[in-house]
Amino acid sequence: xxxxxxxGGGLVQAGGSLRLSCAASGRTxxxxxxxxxxxxxxxxxxxxxxxxxIGSSTYYAASVKGRFTISRDVAxxxxxxxxxSLIPEDTAIYYCAAHVGGSVYDTSAYKYWGQGTxxxxxx
Numbered sequence: 541x542x543x544x545x546x547x548g549g550g551l552v553q554a555g556g557s558l559r560l561s562c563a564a565s566g567r568t569x570x571x572x573x574x575x576x577x578x579x580x581x582x583x584x585x586x587x588x589x590x591x592x593x594i595g596s597s598t599y600y601a602a603s604v605k606g607r608f609t610i611s612r613d614v615a616x617x618x619x620x621x622x623x624x625s626l627i628p629e630d631t632a633i634y635y636c637a638a639h640v641g642g643s644v645y646d647t648s649a650y651k652y653w654g655q656g657t658x659x660x661x662x663x
Contacts, residue, residue: 542566542638542652549634549657552626560621560657562636573639574619575599575650576610578632578659585635589621590644599644603629626661633658 548560562574575590589610590599598610609622619636633656642649 542569542572544636544638544652544654546634546636546654546657549659551660551662554627554661554663556626556661557622557624558626558659560623560634560636560659562619562621562654564617564619564636564638564652566652569617569638570614573597573644574612574636575639575644576619576621576634576636577647577650578630578634579656580632583632585647587645587647588634590639591619601645623659626659628661628663631659631661 543565545563552558571593573590573592576588577585578588579585587601591610591612595612607625612619635653635656637650638652639649640651
């Protein structure tokens with residue numbers, strides 16, 4: 541069992557940066573690939589990035605590749621999402637979750653969702 545709590549969201553101007561954190565509890569946290577997703581108003585939740593359990597593999601949505609960086613600190617049970625060059629289209633609630641099977645790009649492949657953290661990018 542894993543519980544996740546996201547933090548670090550806020551209001552930022554276009555071109556700015558934020559770093560989101562996902563604090564996880566549960567002794568098996570380090571064995572899971574972890575993912576970040578986002579959901580904008582009126583839209584479905586979409587994949588943003590994922591990182592394998594030892595951090596050797598990372599995955600990104602095309603829309604954020606080159607701007608966002610996912611990382612993890614196993615000792616701190618925390619996954620981070622560094623977001624640079626933010627644009628208004630990045631405005632959404634950001635969630636983290638643990639990958640339990642299937643494609644790392646699919647929302648249905650994840651469990652143990654947090655409550656999310658709001659990111660708002662103004663133009």
